Amino acid sequence: MPRNHLTGIGFGAAALWASALILAPIALALPEDADQPIHIRADNAEIDQQQGLAIYRGEVRVEQGTLRVTADEMTVEYVDQKVVRIIAKGNPAHYRQQIEAGQAEVTAHSSVIIYFTQEERLDLLGDAFLTQQGSEITGDLITYDIVAGKVDATAENDERIKMILQPAADNTTNNDSDGG
Numbered sequence: 001m002p003r004n005h006l007t008g009i010g011f012g013a014a015a016l017w018a019s020a021l022i023l024a025p026i027a028l029a030l031p032e033d034a035d036q037p038i039h040i041r042a043d044n045a046e047i048d049q050q051q052g053l054a055i056y057r058g059e060v061r062v063e064q065g066t067l068r069v070t071a072d073e074m075t076v077e078y079v080d081q082k083v084v085r086i087i088a089k090g091n092p093a094h095y096r097q098q099i100e101a102g103q104a105e106v107t108a109h110s111s112v113i114i115y116f117t118q119e120e121r122l123d124l125l126g127d128a129f130l131t132q133q134g135s136e137i138t139g140d141l142i143t144y145d146i147v148a149g150k151v152d153a154t155a156e157n158d159e160r161i162k163m164i165l166q167p168a169a170d171n172t173t174n175n176d177s178d179g180g
Contacts, residue, residue, distance in 0.1 A: 033065030033097065034120065038083055040076065052078050062086060066098040066105070069113060088113040095122060099132070099146065106132045108144070120146040128153070134166035 043058025053075060060074040071088035078084060088095075092109040099106050111126030121143065124130065128142040130151065139153040139161045153161045 033067055034117070036065040038076075038117075039063045040074070042074070054078070060088070062088075066096075067115075068094075068096045069115060070094045071113070083117050085117065086113075086115040088115070092127065095124075097146070099149070104133045106130065106144075106146075108142070110142070122146060134164075136164045138162045 040056060040060070040062050042056035042060040046055045056074045060071045062069040062074065069086065069088050071090035071093035073089045075087040076083055089112050092111055093113045095108040095113050096105045108122065108124055108130040110124035110128040114123040124142040126140065128140060129136065129138050130142050130144060137151060137153055140156045140159065141154040143152040155161050
């Protein structure tokens with residue numbers, strides 16, 4: 001099985017991928033997100049304290065700061081009363097989060113989304129799609145390191161990674177005119 005693979009592309013400042021991102025500082029998620037309580041809504045829940053698992057089914061929604069994950073079914077794994085992993089399954093499951101203040105949200109969807117809360121990493125499995133500020137990437141598997149602002153994308157079989165890169169927005173004003 002041939003595999004197409006893309007590694008190490010920064011996605012925190014996606015509009016600048018083609019030029020400045022290699023030299024750009026590492027993009028971080030909003031620092032207060034990881035310290036916020038996790039709110040979960042669903043039609044039903046099954047909680048196994050011995051195993052450290054909670055399984056939610058039916059229109060599941062998770063919110064933590066600016067983080068939003070929606071799915072048909074979600075498994076939350078916890079250790080010592082701390083959530084360590086959230087596995088969301090859907091048709092598709094959705095993710096969105098504001099990574100930097102003043103920047104557009106990162107949005108994603110795939111058949112399975114695995115969110116590692118402590119590492120602040122997102123794995124998108126099956127028809128994976130990730131976008132920010134109009135730039136996007138698709139593949140069969142996308143691993144998004146939120147803290148490092150890096151993406152690792154893989155396509156299976158005869159498929160290929162697909163990317164759309166938007167040009168950087170020109171935020172400068174024209175100071176060349178005489179104003180007169």
